[in-house]
Amino acid sequence: MGKSSKDKRDLYYRKAKEEGYRARSAFKLLQLDEQFHFLDNVTRVVDLCAAPGSWSQVLSRRLFDDDTENNSSKRIVAVDLQPMFPIDNVTTIQADITHPKTLNKIMDLFEGEKADFVCSDGAPDVTGLHDLDEYVQQQLILSALQLTTCLLREGGVFVAKIFRGRDIDMLYSQLSFLFERVVCAKPRSSRGTSLESFIVCLGYRPPSDWKPRLDVNMSVEDFFQGCDIGRLTIDDEIPNYREEPRSIAEFISCGGLDSFDSDATY
Amino acid sequence: MSQLRQLSHTGPSVCVKFHGKYVLAGYGVFVHVYNYESGELVSISRVFHRNKVHGLAIREKSVLLYGGRSVSLLDIDYLWGNADNTRFEKLCHEWVVSGEHSMDGSSVFLLTSYNKVLCCDLSFRVLQTKAVYGERSILYSGTITVLNQDKVLVNAGTVMDGVLVWDLKTEKTIHHFTDHEGSIFYVAASIKGRYAASCSDDRSIKLWDLHSGHLVSTGWGHTARIWNLKFYDNDSKLISVSEDCTCRVWEISERGTLIQKSIHELHQTKSIWGVDVNDEKMIAVTSGNDGRIKITDLNARTKSDSDSRIFSLDDISKHGVKLRPNEIIKGFYWLRFGLLAMTSEGQVLKFDQKAEMWTSVMTDSRFTSYSATSGVQEFDMVIFSNSRCELLILKFSEDGNEILENKQLQINELTKSTNCLVRGYNSKLFLVMESPNPKDPFFCLRMDASNLQHEERLYFKKPKNFTASSFAFYENFAIFGSRFSTLAIFDLENCEREATVLRKILPGDTITSIDFVEKNSESDCLFSVSDRDGFYCFISINFLKRSHKVLLQNRIPKGFLEGAHYNAQGDFITYGFKSNLFYVFNETKQYEVFSELCGGAHRQWRYLPNFGLDEFIFIYIKASSINFRKIHKAAYPEILRNGLHGREIRDLCVRTEPLHLGKTVFCSASEDTTIKLNVLNVKDGETKTVWTFRKHTSGLQRCKFINNKFMISSAAREELYLWELTDTFMSNPYMTIICALPSSSEIPDLRIMDFACKAIEGTEDFILTTVYSDSAIKVWLYSSDENTFKLLISDKYQTCCLLNVALVTLDTELILVVSPTDGHLVCWNLTKYIPYVIQNNKLVKVLEGFQPQIHLPDISERIAVHSAGIKSFEFKIIAENRFFVYTGGDDNAVAISEFVLDKSHKTIQGCVRSFISAGAASTITSVKLIRRDMTLLTASVDQVVRYYDVSAGDLVLKNKFYTTNADTGCIDTLSSATGSIALIGGVGFSVWTLE
């Protein structure tokens, strides 16, 4: 759903203004963290699809303001198609995350070290063809996941925006191959009337029999070929239609029921 | 075991293709085959399990179908013969953007969303995989051009940097066009391979020269994104379709310039996805998000043969007509043989359409300078009048060669006349003259049309503030329309009797047309009335009882309305001007029939029947030339399938009582802000829209029939309307707003999320409760005598948005149940707070000594059921003191909760009885009890309809079904002879039967 006058009246919009966040989205990450505490003790993070940068602001405050020790080993990298105004302690890259080259660039910035946390709040342009829009959204998540498999430390956390449409249960199923626990979380600051939620993947457990390998000539799909997460592989024949594995992730509403919901009108 | 079976489906259609005399349309998981000559739907064949058909390619008898990750290859005869072809479906690992057959037909090419081509044999064994090195980011679009057995081009539209044309064999990039901004939504190569055309997020079309690799031209015009393009007519033209719901025709000049030739408004908000052109017949077929499959004659609006004529005064004088230097045409009328016109010199001109000749008929100097022209087609008659009340009536022979009657008249009864209206009725000619002096009577002349004899002169006292602008007859009554949207009814048998004046029957001003529709068994006569400001209504008049009632009122989307009438097919047609266009619009089916650029609202124009079947003529003067434009009945059915809403359906409500045998009415409320009144055939699920109402301005939330007569709809901006349905006429059911709920705040976004009603026995009154997005709860009393809503209670829950409300009567108590976004169910006992006594679950009589209280009592019970908002609920009374609430939530869960009222009626205790946390993979948007409340049906955004056996008070999942409607949002049900009928809405609409 596009931005409308609704946003202006939203309580979270005003709250964001007051607290110096660039977007009301900041509260989504804050409410998610309130529930899962995935930002406790993290030092190296990647924020994908980050513009205008309110998640990066949250991350920057959490990593650097709350805890001023060991600043030198800390790292925040933010990526978006759009340019971003600088944020303290955040390295920004303007690039397309579906492009393998972009992932290489991010990897370079980590100089061989692993990340603790990867998030993506990305959403592509919607056409109105729900199946296509959902597919492209899932491809964006897969791109983020591609980077995650190359960069995230074992036990790390991956968070991404999802739209709970027709095939979301296929994504749940695939993610559950790579993480200990997969939860669909909806912060109260995310509109109940929109299909937006967040997939919170806790406890990364990389497959032992598969080495992720970035290659500029490989699509995201090619990348995951050989990694057994239940995605369709293609050998020498396009297979018959079959039901693919699907599973329904646990749902958690976060932010506390007494906090404001963003469907309310003020 | 009972089975859910889909009876019908209406929803987005992404692709269409001509094949011989057929149109093949991808329609959800189906392929529809239409005979476009007869309009018949020849077959419906399911080709995929879940994915929508996004494209199809035909080579001889082989059809390649693709959509999402699905592909299928089958013999075209299978589409006719088999209702189910899903066994041929294959599943690719990536989204298939496009597919084509190879030149020799031995293989197929599939372009995937990661810019890779799979070359497969006919059993989908992958022979080769082709891609351009390093160009592997995601595509929104692409096509494959098979030039010959060896030369195949891939035209890929990327998300970021433009159009990539590459050679399949060599896997080398030929061109990389980067002049667009944003994602590329379509790329097409011209038939002969000279050009490629592309369109993008930037709303432009770019034409590229494939030889030189240059951008040749850019076409601007669409007001939103463009989704599809097609070259036709030997590459001399390009057709484009867009999110703006128009289809545009572009001419490609010798040098490659794109020139926009015509605009066709064809679909409903929003998006036309598919287009194809039949070169030979010059017709286009389009398909859109509204589920409409539309045929458009591309010649009709561009050709300039005998259907479109322009004559300047110079041209006319070349026919031997003598015209003075300043002589101009002052008025005209169209008869069977052609046109009659009056000039500023009193000269009567005739244009014979067969001979294509202009001649001078006569000159009558009384009509120099001022004259008015009108006529009666069925009498071959033209009438000229002037301000001195002088008249000239000419009656012609059918061929126009002879003047059969020539009558000159002077009306002495009036001092002056500014207005002369003419109509024929039952072989009588009626002539009405009006004087600018309000004291003068309304003068009416009635004559035998055959010989212009037996004059009768009738005078009527003129109502105040009345200037006749249109009129109609019925039996011995004349109905006049005037300014200030006033109607006056005169009794022709009794001139003395004062006119019945109906003031302000429409919001606009001048009434432009009044037409008789039908008379029903109660002797109510139905008329359609239009006003210039864009409003129309249907009014039922009982001449004997002198009573009237407006049964429907509506407005056109924009422009001026000059007239409206039912056509022979029973479609309601409107016409008028829209900025510089004259348009004819099918209001029933919601599409433009015709439009002509004529330079804006004219003083001199006529739109008249042209004697052929469904043929019309539009005549107007532009730059002192006279223009004729014939509008034929379309050569092919204009609509193969009409579709419903072009955006998400937010709510559906069926009226329980059938309309007539096997048919029933239902309303659909959509994100497009319209409410449609539709007729459903319960047997086959066929759905026909009868009216599209544009009263709500935004954010539709709910619509419900509260009984067989009244429907209520609610929306943002605190809009809530009470609608009354009339089904006593044969032509159509009619519906109109009779009352609006008063609004209270200035917040434009304040939404009425839901409402509930409880009837007061023996009256048409009811208690209404409304819940709002700012946590407000209000209780109202509707009084039908006063036609008002009176506020009884106004209070707030907390700070969160309220999603659902119900009023439950338990023997002698009235319980209010609300579900906020906090996932709770909250109850209040309202018994003492409404001015009625409740007995046996009914509100029976006025409560003596009632003390009004504006605040709600304390909450009786509040229980946590879901961990996020409850999107939908249903309730069922189990016993005198017990009820169940069935809920579906944003947390994917379904639940049954139980509430018990204690003996003293003081407290209510609630608990969750049954709970399924993974009730769906996504938000459950609707729950519905069916089959005497034994079964619960749920719909969710994962596009699965589930049904549970709830007969034992808990949830037992019995079965689930996939629905093609994305964003599945609402269900309503109806019991039928064989079981239940379920209507399911989302992006699309389906009718299911549960047997």
Ligand SMILES: C[S@@+](CC[C@H](N)C(=O)[O-])C[C@H]1O[C@@H](n2cnc3c(N)ncnc32)[C@H](O)[C@@H]1O
């Ligand atoms: C909802 S915004 C993110 C808001 C951000 N989390 C914040 O708090 O300010 C979504 C972003 O996704 C970005 N995006 C979409 N597709 C992308 C892609 N392929 N690569 C990089 N960024 C992308 C868009 O440019 C947009 O800025």
